[in-house]
Amino acid sequence: xxxxxxxxxxxxxxxxxxxxxxxxxxxxxxxxxxxxxxxxxxxxxxxxxxxxxxxxxxxxxxxxxxxxxxxxxxxxxxxxxxxxxxxxxxxxxxxxxxxxxxxxxxxxxxxxxxxxxxxxxxxxxxxxxxxxxxxxxxxxxxxxxxxxxxxxxxxxxxxx
Amino acid sequence: xxxxxxxxxxxxxxxxxxxxxxxxxxxxxxxxxxxxxxxxxxxxxxxxxxxxxxxxxxxxxxxxxxxxxxxxxxxxxxxxxxxxxxxxxxxxxxxxxxxxxxxxxxxxxxxxxxxxxxxxxxxxxxxxxxxxxxxxxxxxxxxxxxxxxxxxxxxxxxxx
DNA sequence: AGGATTTCTGCGAAATCCGCAGCGCGATGG
DNA sequence: CCATCGCGCTGCGGATTTCGCAGAAATCCT
Numbered sequence: 001x002x003x004x005x006x007x008x009x010x011x012x013x014x015x016x017x018x019x020x021x022x023x024x025x026x027x028x029x030x031x032x033x034x035x036x037x038x039x040x041x042x043x044x045x046x047x048x049x050x051x052x053x054x055x056x057x058x059x060x061x062x063x064x065x066x067x068x069x070x071x072x073x074x075x076x077x078x079x080x081x082x083x084x085x086x087x088x089x090x091x092x093x094x095x096x097x098x099x100x101x102x103x104x105x106x107x108x109x110x111x112x113x114x115x116x117x118x119x120x121x122x123x124x125x126x127x128x129x130x131x132x133x134x135x136x137x138x139x140x141x142x143x144x145x146x147x148x149x150x151x152x153x154x155x156x157x158x159x160x
Numbered sequence: 161x162x163x164x165x166x167x168x169x170x171x172x173x174x175x176x177x178x179x180x181x182x183x184x185x186x187x188x189x190x191x192x193x194x195x196x197x198x199x200x201x202x203x204x205x206x207x208x209x210x211x212x213x214x215x216x217x218x219x220x221x222x223x224x225x226x227x228x229x230x231x232x233x234x235x236x237x238x239x240x241x242x243x244x245x246x247x248x249x250x251x252x253x254x255x256x257x258x259x260x261x262x263x264x265x266x267x268x269x270x271x272x273x274x275x276x277x278x279x280x281x282x283x284x285x286x287x288x289x290x291x292x293x294x295x296x297x298x299x300x301x302x303x304x305x306x307x308x309x310x311x312x313x314x315x316x317x318x319x320x
Numbered sequence: 321a322g323g324a325t326t327t328c329t330g331c332g333a334a335a336t337c338c339g340c341a342g343c344g345c346g347a348t349g350g
Numbered sequence: 351c352c353a354t355c356g357c358g359c360t361g362c363g364g365a366t367t368t369c370g371c372a373g374a375a376a377t378c379c380t
Binding site (some may be wrong): 020023029063064074078079101102110118136149150156158 | 187190220222231233234238239252253262266268270271274305306307309313320
Binding site (some may be wrong): 193194195206209216 | 368380
């Protein structure tokens with residue numbers, strides 16, 4: 001189980017329209033059979049299987065179950081905006097290494113970094129934000145947005 | 161294909177530890193066979209299958225392919241913080257109805273709403289933010305954070 | 321306790337997954 | 351020019367998984 005996380009080192013692995021179509025199929029249903037996908041994109045079952053495996057290995061996509069953490073036992077979730085001085089990438093790396101960080105993005109705007117965190121409870125969240133994120137060298141300040149309710153969560157950008 | 165989107169109407173469908181364990185398995189690999197999951201959680205193959213189907217039907221989880229849109233052809237992606245006056249839920253509903261909105265959350269903090277959008281290019285993004293989101297009744301102002309680079313994207317909160 | 325409902329189990333049949341050998345094709349280089 | 355190599359696709363069986371169903375077991379409600 002070497003590389004669990006996505007290959008976030010944007011290698012832009014050149015995706016042709018067929019692979020795009022395969023991804024679209026799997027965005028609708030991650031368990032759709034290879035044969036059905038093949039029929040939809042005009043490829044044999046084995047070819048689809050090989051392409052999917054490669055896309056997974058390359059980290060271009062992952063096939064997973066996604067949930068709303070708030071409905072599955074986690075009490076507190078938040079988006080945290082981070083102001084950084086110095087090497088943003090290094091700070092991003094450090095925060096991404098934390099288990100509680102689900103989502104880490106470098107952005108252009110008043111925040112240098114946006115981080116989504118999942119916590120057990122208020123104490124845990126306080127600990128993560130104040131003791132861990134703010135302790136990372138280069139973090140100047142943070143601003144938190146605690147989640148009240150998830151209204152939408154989709155992955156079907158391809159199907160429109 | 162009645163309800164494609166998650167049941168975001170927090171019905172808190174009471175999940176026992178076995179369903180939690182099943183979700184964990186599928187967070188690691190959305191295509192893991194039911195028999196393997198059953199062995200891991202102590203249930204028969206058929207029982208796992210029934211539970212998974214129910215979790216999907218209830219909208220508690222979805223099994224899908226997730227990608228980094230920036231590596232799959234979409235040029236621009238952003239997080240948009242929204243200040244709302246009046247009925248926040250209604251505004252959230254309206255924005256969630258837009259195809260470009262991938263993720264909509266009501267939050268406590270300086271923003272009432274946080275929205276993640278995926279766009280084809282700069283023009284498209286400008287159109288979505290200025291003409292569509294800001295046109296929703298109740299939206300007082302917005303602040304945008306354009307994505308530069310996705311550093312981490314995980315769904316394995318359960319495996320720690 | 322009695323009955324209704326839900327959940328689990330244990331099949332057999334059908335469909336799917338998986339590995340492998342072979343073929344076609346473009347690029348490389350002698 | 352042609353041989354070779356790399357790479358992706360196809361077409362197979364065999365192993366595995368999925369699927370539907372009927373009965374047993376557990377749970378809930380009155």
